[in-house]
Amino acid sequence: MNTRYLEEFLVIAEELNFSVAAKRLYTTRPTLSEHLTELEDELSCKLVERGHGKPALTPPGRRFLNTASELLAQWDDIVSEYRNLADNLLTVTVSATNLPWLEAPLLRARHRIAEKWPEGKIDIVTDNGPLATVDALGERRNDIVVVGCKSFSEAGRRLLTEEHPGFVLNTETTHLFMSEDNPLFEREPLITADLDGAVLLLPPDVYQSYERDKVTDRFEANGARVALKTMPFRDHSEYFAHDFGCAIGVAPGTLVPRFGLDRRPGLRLFDLDDMDFSTDFIAVFRDEFVESPHGRVLFDEMKAAVAQGEPGA
Template sequence: MDVHLRDLRYFLAIAEELNFTKAASRLFISQPALSKQIRQLEDGLRVRLFERDRRTVTLTAAGQALLPVARELLGTWDRGQREISAAVAAENAVLTLGLSTSVGRGLLRGARTRFAEQRPAWHLRMRQVNWDDATAGLAGGEVDVALVWLPIPQQQAFRVRVVATEPRWVALRTDHRLASRAEVAFAELLDEPFLALPPQAGPLRDHWLALDQRGGRPPRIGAVVSNAEETFAAVEEGSGVVLLAEGNAAIYQRPGITALPVTGLPASELAVAWRPDDQRPAVRDLVEALASAAR
């Protein structure tokens, strides 16, 4: 049978994680969809690749034989994709910056100016990516550099440079009981319905729900939002409150919405991320431009 590279990538993720749930999170797909694809791969190959019970996942002899082959094939294909991307970028002199958030602070304007000074022949293209991909397109190879909030899924797979550390604020409706306050303690928000990122955002979803500061109390989810516009609409409708970084507070200051500081929470971190094997000088200059503009 002909095996798709996607199926090999799914197989490799499970073989490395030995956990279907973690592998599905890493691949940004649901666990049932992943299980279905693996069953189809096993049916096509007419072998069992994994032994699975309620607690453990292990490779069968066939799975162990497939593992180095899958790694080699995927590694070759990934190198080929990077070489193609590098060739196209060199020809067109374009870098794509992934964004999964509205960015205040004048950061993008400043970064454009600084990058243009360093690379006048290059064009910087922005790509907005919904929050179900917290890497802003970097994991899928859709962008060259990404501006992300930490932590992101599989963060160790990328080079990451923190460019801003900011307190967390909360956005809520102007008729909310806390809206007139100068600041609010996070403990006062524990019973509020919160707007949440999609589950695929993994640790970043947990960060903006402040899961580690809830003392084990599960959050109330008022709505799941995939981008800034959905967030604005959900706050205006009263679906819930939402945490944000101080530097983005001005974006939320619109009719019907206010934002105020939250005490009792660790700061948020805005970072530039890129692939460790991307050594192009233009990528380095874009990273420096973003860091400089953030300062």
């Protein structure tokens, strides 16, 4: 709907004289009449009775007076908002698979920023693909990714000191799990050596990190030779719904309640008594994103929320 036509209709309704209305609007009477006809055609109803006498509003025309006024007021607000967006809009792209770790600090930071910067708008856009690796930053696919680094690896410290801006979100235990098809399902307790010859089936977004952290070497040092394997799972839901057979899966603590893994029949979560399998989850940001003024504000607020241990962060 052309807002100009709404403005013209309001003037016509006020004057009830096409010549006077056309003069006020700096247009011609035929043009004004043509625009009114187009508006009426769009609404499929007659707004102004144009017979041989003085024009008059029809019942729908009288009703449309308030509607047209409200629409124009809304449009003025929209125009004002979008004129300011160039300097006040920050779009943040994250992978959906990263949200379990980013969701709380990201939303908390957005809330804190809204209190300090009322005119600002932060849009969080999620990509449903498993683009949760540092490579996604270089490809400009995501602005923030969460990288898991095993606590026994130096990779996390190198990542933060040598590659990209970021900070540790939290450290949590990564549990292992198996289905009832695994011959170890009933064995209690389990130590690393019990997994000798096992296959660790991993989501594709963590497979590289397990290789980087030399997880197989860690297992071997504790008495088990294991193999790492992955498949093209689209997301966490597809991964946890997979038939693992005799393979071993991995489940960070954050995802256990999220996917009900501790309540799923035929599935056993377990930890190894003789090996710490905790993971540092690190929020890593695209360089250009943090270098932008608004991106830096979000980075600082997220980091502050995590450092202060605020609820949900």
